[in-house]
Amino acid sequence: MFNKSTLFIVVAMVMAIPSRAQFLDFKQNSERLFLGVQLGQAGTATEFHGFGWGLSLSVCGVYVDFLRSSPQYVSDNHLINELWDDYSAYTISLGYQIPVFPWLRLAPIIGYSQTNYGFTDIGTLNQHVDEDGNITNRHDYVVEKRFHELNYGGGVFVQPLDHLEFYGVCTRRAIYGGISIGGNATTMRNWNP
Secondary structure: OHHHHHHHHHHHHHHHHHHOOOOOOHHHHOOEEEEEEEEEEEOOOOOOOEEEEEEEEEEOOEEEEEEEEOOOOOOOOOOOOOEEEEEEEEEEEEEEOEEEEOOEEEEEEEEEEEEEEEEEEEEEEEEEEOOOOOEEEEEEEEEEEEEEEEEEEEEEEEEEEOOEEEEEEEEOOEEEEEEEEEEEHHHHHOOOO
């Protein structure tokens, strides 16, 4: 994974050099605001990993995100007297985007990761009715073991358009990618979608 990431970064930098873009211009981060959604795997490199989703926020170069993978069998339709092994995980990350070029940012990431191992009691069924009358069935999920860890890694952020950004993050306990919308406060005042 490290070799592919390094190769991608080197190729991107070589492609951008002829464009005479300003290199490492930290003024580009002022007034930046992006909000994104992401999909990926939380709990990577453990036996308790799972597919999840999350949100991200980038303000003036400061990047914060949250990724969560829920227990797999909590919403299962079965109703039998059994306990099924289940697990969940989440990560919270914080970083700072370094503007390599106007369209490319790299971010060192540090954060917290929690993975949980337990079981889902398929013999229980809890019904929840929302305001619209929709019924949701959920089984009980009980955590037996919980692991807390420091999470660290890096992210690559590519902005092909003024108000659109794609990103990928790889850390010790998660790997995910997402899409963000936003822009600089100056350009957003003049934006008319």
